[in-house]
Amino acid sequence: MSFAFEIEKTDPTPARRGRLRTPHGTIATPVFMPVGTAAAVKGLTQEALEELGASLILANTYHLYLRPGHELIRKLGGLHHFMSWRGAILTDSGGYQVFSLSGLRKVTEDGVRFRSHLDGSEHLLTPEKAAEVQLALGSDIAMVLDECIATPAPRELAEAAVKRTTEWAGRARTHFLEYGKRNGELAQWQFAIVQGATFPDLRRQSARQLLELDFPGYAVGGLAVGEPHAVTCEIAGEVTSLLPQDRPRYLMGVGRPEQIADYVALGIDMMDCVLPTRAARHACLYTSEGRVLIKNARYAQDQRPIDAQCACSVCRRYSRAYLRHLFAAGEITAAILATHHNVHFYLDIMRQIREAIGFGNLAKFSSAMHARYAEGPA
């Protein structure tokens, strides 16, 4: 078995430090996954990701199915080979696009009918299809197709999304296992996704139903989509308390730098978020002192590095003044350097969190981050 999840150390909080073994390397958890939707982490080459120490990245079923097409990627040796990424890959199912492309899709019992955001063509993404696409891509971890809804949501809508997500998870699980076994040993893991909006009882119901299907890992979806951070924590904690200790838990799509330790303290092992990469492209840099909006005039003559505490190659070499200039000039290098720094910052937060687990320092780390980010930039 090339997959395994082992817990190395626990904490006074529900936090755990562990290892996730995959055919593409062993991942130290808790782990942050940079988002590379279309088989590219915007602004970073695979060499840069290696330098940064990324062990697991996220790619997207919906986007790669539309372009360049999963069959093409299969033909070219799978996603790892196609994009020349030696580390592990988790593929999202397209469930988030049910939410983000709400104007371009229709959810039915069968699946989701999308109108392509690229050319307007129509596509039906079913739980089975999403599983097949991910098997073709050959990611290490595949996600089931789920129905992600915006919060706050009316209860009836949340109930329907839970029901649908459970049904789809069952279909996806069966199809994934049968389809996978046909090609010899299954070289991928598949995770289920708990839904239920901000209703604790629906979340519990969703978790229980999915646990019966016996997935190797479980995700908490549909959070950080509009509700306050305290609610996100409350719901995520509610769900993790029901999940098996020995399986990885993945909180999807989070979070801000100062929130990450909070999620870890709830027992979360995996997270992904576009924030470090997107904010970087938009000139928002994360530092140990808080956010730096590098386009601000105040940095025009600032010769200091982005973050004096940061060991990344950008902070060792370039000044705030130069970064600001690159953004003002619209140079593509601005996005590249900023992304490099932000991703380093996120991965470094996770390194510090892994260190803190077991020493009882997690809460201290978390409150320090909240304090710095409340105060604003240096």
Add this chain to the structure above:
RNA sequence: GGACGGGUGGGUGAGUGGCUAAAACCAGCAGACUGUAAAUCUGCCGCUCCUUGCGGGCUACGGAGGUUCGAAUCCUCCCCCGUCCA
């Protein structure tokens, strides 16, 4: 010397009698961004006053006069700039 064309807010540049403090874009200033339709989007961008309101006052479309209830827009003269002819 002559003939045309043109001078608009930091820039480019719409506007050819009232709905114009004056389009749009750029620059500038500030903000947002959480399983990426995002190198995107939003707000402000003449000065000033206050009871901050789809509020008041002032200044403004090269300059000076004029026509008109009303002018960036029409008329006269002047000053600049461009092209062409001598």
